[in-house]
Amino acid sequence: MNRQAVDAFASGLDSEVRQAIEAGTARVIENRSHTLAEDYSDLDGLRQLAGQVRQHALDHLDRYLPQAERRLRDNGVQVHYAPSADRALEIITGLVRASGTRVVTKSKSMASEELDLARRLADIGVEALETDLGEFVIQLDDDHPSHIVAPIIHKTRRNVADSFAKHGLGDFDDDPEVITRRARRFMRDKFLAAGVTITGANFISAESGRVAIVTNEGNARFGLAGADIHIALAGIEKVIARDRDLPLLLSLLVRSATGQRISSYVELVSGPRSASQPSGPREMHVVFLDSNRSRIVGGQTREILRCIRCGACMNTCPVYRQSSGHAYRGVYPGPVGTVLGPLLKGEDGFGELADLARASTLCGACGDVCPVNIPLPDLIARVRARSHREGTVSGDAGIPSMGGYSLIARHPGLWRLAMRFGRVLNWLPLRQLPLGVSRAWFTSRTLPRWRGGYFRRWLRSRKEGQDA
Amino acid sequence: MLTPDRNPIQGRNVQLMISCLCDAFFDDAAKAAVEILQQAGCQVTVPSDQTCCGQAAYTAGDWETCRQVMRHTAKVFAGPDPVVVASGSCAAALFHEAPIAFEGESDLPVMQDLARRTWELTDFLRNALGVDQWAGSLAARAVIHHGCHTRGTATREAVRTLCAGIQGLEILDVPDADQCCGFGGVFSVSHPYISTEMGRKKVTDVLSVKPDIVISADMSCLMHQQGIAGRLGSEYPIRHIAQVLRDASMGGLE
Structure with missing residues (x-):
């Protein structure tokens, strides 16, 4: 059978992994729909509005990105542009080297996954500690995240307890509270020792230069409190026009991601420590990552850049739930990944991941839950059409030719x-x-x-x- | 799925598109579609040159082929009369997918015109003809399966409303009713494992409430589900919504 790679991966998936994903996604789906239904009478109207807000910023990125840069500089932030992931790595490793620190704390950032940042920092002898609990477990196991919000959704708490025991973090104990306390204890000294902390950015306001960072564990805040230098890594699409777009976007992001009404922490960082502030980083850098994003702006799949990384599309996707995030062979799994994955690879690399867009029945469940109203099924179909036009090997595997059908259906x-x-x-x-x-x-x-x-x-x- | 603003209905002439699956496998569903449209007072034309809507090629990513087939369909269903489709997914292919596949093509306006005339059968009965109660009776415990291509369209409400008016027809709730059955056109053969797992879950969920019949506006989904159930050795009685409406009318006459 000449079937596709995602299908082959799914058929070999461990049943315990599939059950863990099923249980994890089911919980979030229920919490999400419960909170949204209780809070909003016109959810579709809000999703459309949020989609317009995001699309407006993207359609005018040529204005808002330079504006964001000016505001950031006014706020005392140093701004860097990285056309590629490699360039972003050079910039960040350069800053870390110059600081002289041996320890870096990192909070969760999908852009940093694109750079494989923690491993690359380890290569230059710097300990880059993942401080999001899920990412910390991934780092212990030398694994990769399988979900953009819940990186260890493919693991059970027994798996985590095993890893902790193996890495000298206490005897086996799978009580979540014990696990969390042990991680806290281990991380505390690192937070204090780190000279540099690296975060992502959920949004950057072009109006004020404020950087919004959402976490549930307070790890980004602790990182900022302990470090001398803050580096925020953000895709160029993270720019929004105005501060007053934040309430809508944050409300939908958090509810869609976890079903909470607000995450435990929302940082609004407007620059390095001011003269009146007793603590905080004395230096702040924002690294804008392009890495083929500007090719998507204005094109036929431009709506995909609206994505605010809530993960609702993968939770709801029956193909994702059957196959796990690792089947998608990259940073972004699930429906958003089937489009973003191949596109972020650029002209030359598109074909490597073009098959991901085949891993969908086009059922449309993803489009229905997307908080920024991305027409995901249409975009997936567009990626398929491009893949067919370019004759990509991965995309065409197992796809029957339409030649005979075309002949008969026209006569x-x-x-x-x-x-x-x-x-x-x-x-x-x-x-x-x-x-x-x-x-x-x-x-x-x-x-x-x-x-x-x-x-x-x-x-x-x-x-x-x-x-x- | 986006439904375009449709042309207002003038007169009672309709062109019926039966769908390739009804042409090949489900002739009784096609017959029933003709009969209920006539019963609703329509003059029904069934162009004999109709073939396929082109969706198979759209989902396969072969948009050149898709456009060729859709051009043929637009030619066959030319003229001002509404096109009523006995399949939610074929209807969506014409009113939602065709305008996407024809972006930048000189005959895009032709497809946009077709899109504004295209209706799924129950959507047409309910929202073009204004039928809000279907008189008839049918003693059965039924599951309604809403095909994924009817997401966001008026078809779902139309099917529910028409079924609700039928005496003796009991509609059962199914767990995870909104989840796709895993067919997805070429997906079913390019991803046979995942497709099958999704299909088995759907069939298991549906059979768990022990329905007499499974109703849908889409025979493609039902064909997939019945095919999955067949290999598992389970009976899976499927009915197109048109068959249900026709049978109910006949039951009402008795």
Whole structure:
């Protein structure tokens, strides 16, 4: 069977992993829909508004990005542009080296995953500690996140307790509170020792230069409190026009991500420590990462950049839940990843991940839950069309050619013949045919009896009856 | 799914698109579609040159082929009369997907015109003809399966409303009713494992409430579900909504 890579991965997935994902996503789906239904009478209206707010900023990024840069500089922030992930790495490793620190604390950032930042800092002899609990476990296990909000959704608490025991963080104990206390104790000294802290940015306001950072564990705040230098890494699409867009976007982000009404912490950072502030970083840098984002702006898939990384699309996606985030072979899994994954690879790398857009029934559940109203099924179809046009190997694997269908469907005489002669299918051992497509269908499904031609004959006889 | 603003209905002439699956497998559903439209007072034309809406090629990403097939469909269903489709997903292919696949093409206006004339069958009955009660009776415990291509369209409410008016028809609630059954056109053969797992979950959820029939405005979903159930050795009686409406009318006459 010439099937696609995501399907092959899913079929080999450990059942314990699948159950962990099923349980984790089910919980969030329920919390999300409960909170949203209770709080908003016109959720679709809000989703559309939030989509417009995001799209407005993206459609005018040529104005808002330089404006954000000016405001950030006015606030005493040093601004860097990184056209590529490699350049962003150079900038960040340069800053870390210059600081002389050996320890860096990191809070959760998907952009930093694009850089594989923690590992690259380790390469230059710097301990870059992931301080989000889930990411910390990922780091202990030398694993990769499988979800953008819940990075260890594929693990059980027993798995986590095992990892802690293995890495000298106490004897096996899978009580979540014990696990959390142990992580806290371990991290505390690191927070105090770190000279640099690296965060992501959920939004950056072009109006004020404020950087919004959302966490539930307070780890970004603790990082800021302990470090001398703050580096915020953000995709260029994180810029929003105005501060007053934040209440809407934060309200939808947090409710969609976890079903909470507000996350435990929302930082609004407007620059390095001022003269009147007793503590906080004395230096702040914002690194804007492009990495093929500017190619998406203004194009046919431009809406994908609205994404505010809530993870609702993957929670709701039956394909994601069957296959796990790791099936998507990159930083962004689930429906958003099927579009963003190949596009962020750029012109040359598109084909490597083009098959991800095949991993969807186009059922539209993702589009329905997206808080910024991204038309995900349409974008997935567009990526498929590009993949077909460019003839990507990964995207075409297991996809039957449309040649014969096209011929018959454009010639009604042939079509009517095919309808009649299709009845031979009723006599063929279809399950045994050595055709990939046939086996892919018939191994697990039957087909109803072919009855082509009957309706048309009925219609004719009825018409003749009426005419007579 | 975005439904375009449709042209107002003038007269009672309609063109019926039966869908390729009804053409090949489900002739009785196609017959029932003709009969209920006539019962609702329509003059029904069924163009014999109709083939397929082109959705298979759209989802496969082969938009050149998709446009060729859709052009043929637009030619067959030319003229001012509404196009009523006995399938939610084929209707959506014409009113939602065609305008996307034809961006930048010189005949985009032709497809936009087709989009404004295209209706899923129950949406047409309910919202174009204003049928809010379907007289008839049918003693059955039924599950309604809403095909994913009817998300965000008026079809879901129309199917529910029409079924609600039928005496003796009991509609059962199913767990995770909104979840896709895993068909997805080419997806079912490019991702057979995931598709099958999704299909088995759907079939198990539906059979858990022991329905007499499973009703949908889309035979494609029902064909997939029945195919999955068939390999598992389970009976899975499927009915197109048109068959339910027709049978209910006949039951009402008795």
